[in-house]
Amino acid sequence: MGRYILRRILQMVPVVICATFLIYAMNFALPGDPVRALGGERPLPEEVQEQIRDRYNLDDPLLVQYGKYMGNVLQGDLGESLAVRRGTDVSDIIADTWPVTALLALVAFAFEIVIGIGAGVVAALRSGSFLDNLVRGSTILIVSVPIFVIGLVAQIVFGVRLGILPVAGTAQGWVSYILPGFVLAAVSLAYVSRITRNSLMENLRADYVRTATAKGLSRRRVVGRHALRNSMIPVVTFLAFDLGTLLSGTIVTEGIFNLNGIGGIAFDAIRQQDGTVVVGIVTMFVLIFVLANLIVDILYAVLDPRIRYD
Amino acid sequence: MSELPTTHDTGAWSLPRRGEPVLSVRDLHVEFRTRRGTLQAVRGVSWDVEPGETLAILGESGSGKSVSAQAVMGLIDSPPGHITSGSIHFRGRDLLGAPEVEQRRVRAEGVSIIFQDALTALNPVFTVGWQIAELFRVHRGLGRREAYQRAGDLLDRVGIPSARQRLHEYPHQFSGGMRQRAMIAMALALEPDVLIADEPTTALDVTVQAQIMDLLTDLQRDLGMGLVLITHDLAVVADVADRVAVMYAGRVVETGRVREVFTDPAHPYTLGLMRSIPPLERRTASLDPIRGTPPNPGALPVGCAFAPRCAFARDRCREEDPALEVVEAGRASACHFSEEVRRDG
Numbered sequence: 001m002g003r004y005i006l007r008r009i010l011q012m013v014p015v016v017i018c019a020t021f022l023i024y025a026m027n028f029a030l031p032g033d034p035v036r037a038l039g040g041e042r043p044l045p046e047e048v049q050e051q052i053r054d055r056y057n058l059d060d061p062l063l064v065q066y067g068k069y070m071g072n073v074l075q076g077d078l079g080e081s082l083a084v085r086r087g088t089d090v091s092d093i094i095a096d097t098w099p100v101t102a103l104l105a106l107v108a109f110a111f112e113i114v115i116g117i118g119a120g121v122v123a124a125l126r127s128g129s130f131l132d133n134l135v136r137g138s139t140i141l142i143v144s145v146p147i148f149v150i151g152l153v154a155q156i157v158f159g160v161r162l163g164i165l166p167v168a169g170t171a172q173g174w175v176s177y178i179l180p181g182f183v184l185a186a187v188s189l190a191y192v193s194r195i196t197r198n199s200l201m202e203n204l205r206a207d208y209v210r211t212a213t214a215k216g217l218s219r220r221r222v223v224g225r226h227a228l229r230n231s232m233i234p235v236v237t238f239l240a241f242d243l244g245t246l247l248s249g250t251i252v253t254e255g256i257f258n259l260n261g262i263g264g265i266a267f268d269a270i271r272q273q274d275g276t277v278v279v280g281i282v283t284m285f286v287l288i289f290v291l292a293n294l295i296v297d298i299l300y301a302v303l304d305p306r307i308r309y310d
Numbered sequence: 311m312s313e314l315p316t317t318h319d320t321g322a323w324s325l326p327r328r329g330e331p332v333l334s335v336r337d338l339h340v341e342f343r344t345r346r347g348t349l350q351a352v353r354g355v356s357w358d359v360e361p362g363e364t365l366a367i368l369g370e371s372g373s374g375k376s377v378s379a380q381a382v383m384g385l386i387d388s389p390p391g392h393i394t395s396g397s398i399h400f401r402g403r404d405l406l407g408a409p410e411v412e413q414r415r416v417r418a419e420g421v422s423i424i425f426q427d428a429l430t431a432l433n434p435v436f437t438v439g440w441q442i443a444e445l446f447r448v449h450r451g452l453g454r455r456e457a458y459q460r461a462g463d464l465l466d467r468v469g470i471p472s473a474r475q476r477l478h479e480y481p482h483q484f485s486g487g488m489r490q491r492a493m494i495a496m497a498l499a500l501e502p503d504v505l506i507a508d509e510p511t512t513a514l515d516v517t518v519q520a521q522i523m524d525l526l527t528d529l530q531r532d533l534g535m536g537l538v539l540i541t542h543d544l545a546v547v548a549d550v551a552d553r554v555a556v557m558y559a560g561r562v563v564e565t566g567r568v569r570e571v572f573t574d575p576a577h578p579y580t581l582g583l584m585r586s587i588p589p590l591e592r593r594t595a596s597l598d599p600i601r602g603t604p605p606n607p608g609a610l611p612v613g614c615a616f617a618p619r620c621a622f623a624r625d626r627c628r629e630e631d632p633a634l635e636v637v638e639a640g641r642a643s644a645c646h647f648s649e650e651v652r653r654d655g
Contacts, residue, residue, distance in 0.1 A: 205387075207430035214383045215445055215496070216418025229435050304435055305480045 120196025
């Protein structure tokens with residue numbers, strides 16, 4: 001098990017290098033001159049532009065730039081913002097906005113796990129019933145409606161009409177995250193319940209479930225201990241990938257609910273060609289994504305003993 | 311050995327007998343309702359088994375030979391399966407009418423079952439030891455340590471080498487024969503009165519098959535339990551069974567002591583089975599199979615289901631389904647012309 005984890009961690013290194021390089025290169029290849037753009041209507045004096053280019057190594061070839069950048073990153077220096085929050089360290093920007101996004105994603109993730117798996121299990125156990133059809137119908141509805149529509153409807157219904165949850169902002173602490181968390185989770189939640197339902201139904205027909213029944217175990221134990229654990233394997237795969245998607249997918253939700261998270265900064269940085277901010281944020285996303293995958297692979301081996309020995 | 315007599319002078323299902331059956335199935339009807347119609351999987355099947363006795367249920371795929379066992383174990387998924395009539399008695403108590411809790415207790419301690427494919431029948435994500443210990447923990451309330459101790463004893467008992475270490479291995483780390491041994495250990499954990507073995511050796515190599523059958527008969531003798539052996543293998547039946555119930559198209563067509571049924575069949579289907587065995591003395595003999603195919607359980611013919619394939623069939627066979635009737639002490643056949651069959655066979 002230890003060796004398995006070590007191997008997986010080593011496999012992460014090339015992934016992180018490749019991913020960051022790709023982002024760096026794409027950013028490098030963007031048309032337009034970010035230094036010129038800084039001046040806007042009034043062009044900056046040539047000397048100032050030179051100074052900025054020099055300071056940010058902007059005249060170096062791609063590989064050299066990337067090398068210098070990675071050297072700094074390894075020393076904990078992500079560079080400073082050129083445009084979005086000019087002069088601020090990227091690490092400070094991330095530290096500033098990260099908690100909002102992380103909390104939002106975690107709330108969404110919790111919704112996904114609790115409601116998604118719960119609805120899937122109920123639908124599988126009562127397949128063909130009203131509840132099953134309700135779950136299946138609502139998942140199709142959620143998946144087919146754009147997320148900003150869901151967000152606005154949720155705001156109007158729960159925030160304005162019923163007035164039970166804050167409409168926007170983070171003034172009321174964690175309660176403020178319930179509505180945006182649910183909206184962010186909505187689509188994934190639908191998928192999770194579908195995957196859970198199908199996986200559990202398949203496992204309920206498996207021979208080992210027959211054996212468990214023949215052992216005189218209660219239905220609850222047959223489903224809860226024997227069938228559910230096997231059914232969770234595809235669900236866990238989806239959840240892990242989705243944790244990354246949730247984090248990077250917060251841009252729209254943050255916009256709708258007026259949350260000052262990392263998504264909004266990333267959006268602004270891309271628009272204003274603030275390379276250091278874009279690369280810094282995306283690098284962090286990549287790291288989180290890769291870590292999430294590592295956790296899944298470990299969870300896999302815990303859930304399914306056959307994997308360890310492959 | 312069992313304390314009850316195991317002679318079968320009066321052993322037919324319908325006759326008074328010396329021993330008390332521990333498990334008996336009476337006139338069981340099971341159907342599967344699908345979108346394409348209703349399949350009558352089992353149409354009035356009766357059998358019983360005494361302590362220490364081996365009953366073979368012999369039949370080909372689709373004859374319904376496993377269905378009555380599944381009904382006993384509560385394994386018929388509903389929908390689509392429905393037990394429409396009949397009864398199952400364990401130690402004199404009706405199981406089908408019993409509350410869920412009691413049914414579960416009988417399944418745990420009274421009757422257990424092993425299946426054809428032990429790889430899929432064992433849960434892939436738990437160790438073999440855990441799966442056996444689960445029975446002691448759930449049904450006997452034992453602690454973890456003691457439950458594993460007992461599980462280790464059982465693995466040892468069914469002939470698994472270095473049983474203590476193998477407790478902590480997963481089913482996929484066991485070989486086919488070892489897996490079936492582990493299944494047997496699990497089935498015998500709570501010392502049931504009856505073991506149902508549903509094609510226990512079909513998925514195994516021939517050499518391993520013999521070992522598993524030996525193990526089963528040894529354990530049966532030691533524990534004095536009844537064994538219900540569901541199989542399509544005539545040789546296994548001849549080898550280990552005391553009595554046999556031959557099934558065709560969802561019914562028992564002939565029943566009696568194995569030697570008598572095999573040497574002197576009273577039903578044309580049994581006769582056909584006997585004639586399809588390749589004789590040892592003629593090396594290049596052409597086989598004499600039963601012509602035709604079994605009927606579709608969704609569209610059974612009127613009258614006797616075997617009539618379309620039967621050389622003895624007359625008009626009466628195509629109109630009237632023969633009942634299972636006693637042909638001599640301890641034997642019954644469901645054929646209008648059983649005497650003729652016996653004369654010819």
